[in-house]
Amino acid sequence: MSIKTALAALALGLAALAGSASAQQPANWTAPYPPFRVIDNIYYVGSAGLSAWVIKTPKGLILLDVGVPANADLVEKNIETLGFRLKDVKILLNSHAHFDHAGGLARLKADTGATLVASAADKGALEKGDYPGWENRHDFDFPPVKVDRVIGDGDKVSLGGVTLTARITPGHTAGATAYLTQATEAGVRHQVIFFPSASVAANRLAPDPQYPGIVADYRRTFARLKTIDADVYLAPHAEFFDLAGKRAAMGPGKPNPFVKPGEFQAAVAEFESDFDKALAKQEAAKP
Numbered sequence: 021m022s023i024k025t026a027l028a029a030l031a032l033g034l035a036a037l038a039g040s041a042s043a044q045q046p047a048n049w050t051a052p053y054p055p056f057r058v059i060d061n062i063y064y065v066g067s068a069g070l071s072a073w074v075i076k077t078p079k080g081l082i083l084l085d086v087g088v089p090a091n092a093d094l095v096e097k098n099i100e101t102l103g104f105r106l107k108d109v110k111i112l113l114n115s116h117a118h119f120d121h122a123g124g125l126a127r128l129k130a131d132t133g134a135t136l137v138a139s140a141a142d143k144g145a146l147e148k149g150d151y152p153g154w155e156n157r158h159d160f161d162f163p164p165v166k167v168d169r170v171i172g173d174g175d176k177v178s179l180g181g182v183t184l185t186a187r188i189t190p191g192h193t194a195g196a197t198a199y200l201t202q203a204t205e206a207g208v209r210h211q212v213i214f215f216p217s218a219s220v221a222a223n224r225l226a227p228d229p230q231y232p233g234i235v236a237d238y239r240r241t242f243a244r245l246k247t248i249d250a251d252v253y254l255a256p257h258a259e260f261f262d263l264a265g266k267r268a269a270m271g272p273g274k275p276n277p278f279v280k281p282g283e284f285q286a287a288v289a290e291f292e293s294d295f296d297k298a299l300a301k302q303e304a305a306k307p
Contacts, residue, residue, distance in 0.1 A: 055101050071254065089162055
């Protein structure tokens with residue numbers, strides 16, 4: 021599936037959820053998926069559709085995202101299937117404060133005792149358990165979770181000699197956060213980005229914006245993303261980076277398909293094009 025097709029499917033799915041109390045979330049969001057090592061110390065522990073990542077360090081594990089609330093069991097089982105222990109999860113991170121990625125954080129925090137690190141602008145949504153601008157849509161709610169450490173752009177999250185650098189990329193949410201780190205494959209160092217999304221999805225851009233300044237935030241984010249040179253692109257929705265296709269292409273003696281120079285910048289261009297079209301459409305629909 022191309023990222024353009026994935027963006028269209030995500031937009032339709034979230035718009036349906038926003039518009040109908042009876043709409044169902046995509047089935048692959050909660051479908052089990054075998055956990056596996058992606059590259060170096062990075063492991064996939066999410067569902068077939070919603071990503072969750074473990075970064076292994078000598079001092080314990082960093083867990084990034086969980087998925088919807090129902091995915092907490094699935095993620096915990098995947099962590100243990102890989103031979104890790106839940107009590108080894110020391111730090112929890114969140115790409116952005118939406119129910120489909122932050123929904124299981126409260127459960128994982130309770131079961132692991134880990135420290136939750138998040139951006140200042142997403143802290144309120146995480147601690148309230150709602151979708152800012154859609155507070156009336158209770159099917160977007162999720163169990164609230166206390167943020168233990170607030171970070172800003174450029175701040176570091178470190179454990180056991182492994183460091184992730186936060187880059188705040190607002191728009192999709194006010195505090196959406198990309199995390200950058202390095203990984204080694206066959207003796208070669210690679211730049212990894214855990215991307216939070218820059219899709220419009222269910223967001224209102226005009227005339228009643230999801231939050232004040234959202235359009236300017238998206239534009240600043242696209243400018244920032246164009247300066248990031250990453251050759252391993254990992255994203256919160258499996259379709260964004262062809263998780264299944266790349267997993268199927270892995271094998272002994274084969275090059276790691278998750279190493280793909282140029283893929284991230286191509287994705288950024290698609291996200292920006294989708295944003296421009298969505299903004300024009302919403303502007304044209306103004307009364």
